[in-house]
Amino acid sequence: MNKTPFPLIDEIFRDTDKGHIKRTRNIRLIPSFENRRGGKMSYAEWAHVIGIFQTIIYQALENKTGNKILDIGCGTGLLGISSEPFVGEGGTYTGIDVMQEDINFCKSHFKMSNYDFIHLDVANATYANDQSSLLKPWPIANESRDLVVALSVWTHMNEVDATFYLKEIHRVLKKGGKAIVTFFFLNDDYEESLVKRSDAHGRFHSTPQNEWIFDVNAYDSKNWMTTKQAKVPEDVIGVTPEGMEILIKNSGLKLNQYYPGNWKEEPGIFFQDILIFEK
Numbered sequence: 001m002n003k004t005p006f007p008l009i010d011e012i013f014r015d016t017d018k019g020h021i022k023r024t025r026n027i028r029l030i031p032s033f034e035n036r037r038g039g040k041m042s043y044a045e046w047a048h049v050i051g052i053f054q055t056i057i058y059q060a061l062e063n064k065t066g067n068k069i070l071d072i073g074c075g076t077g078l079l080g081i082s083s084e085p086f087v088g089e090g091g092t093y094t095g096i097d098v099m100q101e102d103i104n105f106c107k108s109h110f111k112m113s114n115y116d117f118i119h120l121d122v123a124n125a126t127y128a129n130d131q132s133s134l135l136k137p138w139p140i141a142n143e144s145r146d147l148v149v150a151l152s153v154w155t156h157m158n159e160v161d162a163t164f165y166l167k168e169i170h171r172v173l174k175k176g177g178k179a180i181v182t183f184f185f186l187n188d189d190y191e192e193s194l195v196k197r198s199d200a201h202g203r204f205h206s207t208p209q210n211e212w213i214f215d216v217n218a219y220d221s222k223n224w225m226t227t228k229q230a231k232v233p234e235d236v237i238g239v240t241p242e243g244m245e246i247l248i249k250n251s252g253l254k255l256n257q258y259y260p261g262n263w264k265e266e267p268g269i270f271f272q273d274i275l276i277f278e279k
């Protein structure tokens with residue numbers, strides 16, 4: 001099928017579908033095709049991923065409403081949608097991103113008074129390569145958040161950024177607060193998946209077998225890896241077990257839980273690996 005009509009079909013579908021939503025109120029906020037980011041363009045895939053993270057967020061939170069949630073690399077707000085039930089009346093949601101365009105979109109799309117969005121003027125070689133190369137702390141008070149979420153963001157950070165900003169998560173979390181961060185974690189499951197992928201068709205996703213092979217060092221890092229297809233390392237980054245151990249130790253966070261991603265061709269709840277941290 002010619003791809004051109006998809007945005008039109010999407011627009012008609014979304015408008016019609018909204019009238020049929022009965023039990024999942026927050027998915028009314030799924031944006032139009034042009035404004036869906038994060039490597040997920042399909043309406044159905046957004047709804048699916050929103051649901052997965054809504055469940056993960058629910059499980060991670062002690063109090064189920066009135067939470068102060070910070071979303072790093074919010075893009076066009078997928079996790080803002082997953083977070084909505086848990087923010088409730090007394091809580092807040094803040095999205096931070098280096099892309100001014102996405103922050104502008106979020107400001108116009110999410111009308112809730114307890115939602116706000118902040119542009120961070122910091123460079124990322126893939127998303128904002130013309131911005132300041134200085135690392136900047138987030139304009140967020142110490143120990144002020146119950147939960148920090150970051151979906152498909154540490155998969156675009158080089159070692160220096162990843163280390164600095166994981167420490168930032170520790171700084172802004174309240175004691176006992178949680179962080180949900182996705183990675184491409186290059187652990188034993190990954191090594192095993194290389195063998196499986198070399199002689200079998202991928203079972204869980206539809207992208208080429210050779211797309212997720214992290215065999216190129218990201219800049220001069222020993223533990224932050226990228227793929228041959230990447231134009232710049234930040235297009236896609238995986239972290240070795242040694243790198244992950246150092247990263248977590250330096251951050252001061254404690255790793256509570258690990259959900260392996262199905263990108264490694266094993267059953268998993270999400271495509272990327274999900275790590276849940278606690279302060």
Ligand SMILES: C[S@@+](CC[C@H](N)C(=O)[O-])C[C@H]1O[C@@H](n2cnc3c(N)ncnc32)[C@H](O)[C@@H]1O
Nearest residue numbers: 037038073074075078097098099124127151152
């Ligand atoms: C793959 S997109 C994911 C967007 C969104 N979380 C989602 O899943 O739809 C990665 C996002 O991370 C943002 N990003 C990259 N480096 C960042 C940084 N240092 N601080 C904040 N955002 C960053 C990018 O601008 C981009 O919006």
